Amino acid sequence: MSWRNGFGAALAAGLALMIGFGTAAQEGKPAKKGGKGMIRPSEEVLKKREARMKELEKTISKKLNIPPTDGMFLKIMAASTRAQKVLEIGSSNGYSACWIGQGLEQTGGHLWTIEIDAARAAECRDNLKECGLDNVVTSIEGNAFKEIPRLEGPFDMVFLDAWKTDYKRFLELFLPMVRPGGIIIAHNTIEQAKDMPDYLEAVFQSPDLDSVTLSTTQWKKGITITYKRRL
Numbered sequence: 001m002s003w004r005n006g007f008g009a010a011l012a013a014g015l016a017l018m019i020g021f022g023t024a025a026q027e028g029k030p031a032k033k034g035g036k037g038m039i040r041p042s043e044e045v046l047k048k049r050e051a052r053m054k055e056l057e058k059t060i061s062k063k064l065n066i067p068p069t070d071g072m073f074l075k076i077m078a079a080s081t082r083a084q085k086v087l088e089i090g091s092s093n094g095y096s097a098c099w100i101g102q103g104l105e106q107t108g109g110h111l112w113t114i115e116i117d118a119a120r121a122a123e124c125r126d127n128l129k130e131c132g133l134d135n136v137v138t139s140i141e142g143n144a145f146k147e148i149p150r151l152e153g154p155f156d157m158v159f160l161d162a163w164k165t166d167y168k169r170f171l172e173l174f175l176p177m178v179r180p181g182g183i184i185i186a187h188n189t190i191e192q193a194k195d196m197p198d199y200l201e202a203v204f205q206s207p208d209l210d211s212v213t214l215s216t217t218q219w220k221k222g223i224t225i226t227y228k229r230r231l
């Protein structure tokens, strides 16, 4: 099954319906073309973007990127929940950020993505620029444990994809910054479940959180989506 028609997309749409299309006020983002802050990229930008995304697909394993199906899932989640403020922990070269950014073009939202490795952060900035997404995504170079408290919430969506043994500590740090009704998406929760038992216990046992683990591909990386309950 190709990622273009994979069942992950349908699953994402269903989840977004379940979550209830939350919205939050967006600060300081001027509206571009398309109204309500939506950005409609030009044909030229789309061409360059397609070419760069194809290039990036060749180095997915080397750069520790998510598979394209998981990228499509993130894009759909960002767009269909109408996310305005999104946080990503662990940018690598910005491949997943490019997917989330494409979802946010449709909502007028913005992504802040954090990467500790200077070389990867530089690649991230270059890829965002080439894909015409540097106006939708801010790349932050630094240790996310230090950078997150400097950011202003509330976030509608968080994508957690740093070192797996840190997931629980990150959850404790950013959970107060996720709005009630917001979502947290954690990657590799099947493949590397043994490295994050504390995180999985926290998101599945907390009375304030609803969680489900799913897989969008035969790659079985695993995505755990967590909903911060309103009540």
Ligand SMILES: C[S@@+](CC[C@H](N)C(=O)[O-])C[C@H]1O[C@@H](n2cnc3c(N)ncnc32)[C@H](O)[C@@H]1O
Residues within 6 Å of the ligand: 063, 064, 065, 066, 089, 090, 091, 092, 093, 094, 095, 096, 097, 114, 115, 116, 117, 120, 142, 143, 144, 145, 161, 162, 163
């Ligand atoms: C699995 S890769 C991220 C892949 C990326 N999300 C993608 O799919 O394109 C994990 C990244 O997290 C970064 N990282 C690990 N700990 C971090 C921290 N404390 N702060 C910021 N980045 C961190 C690593 O340097 C690495 O590039």
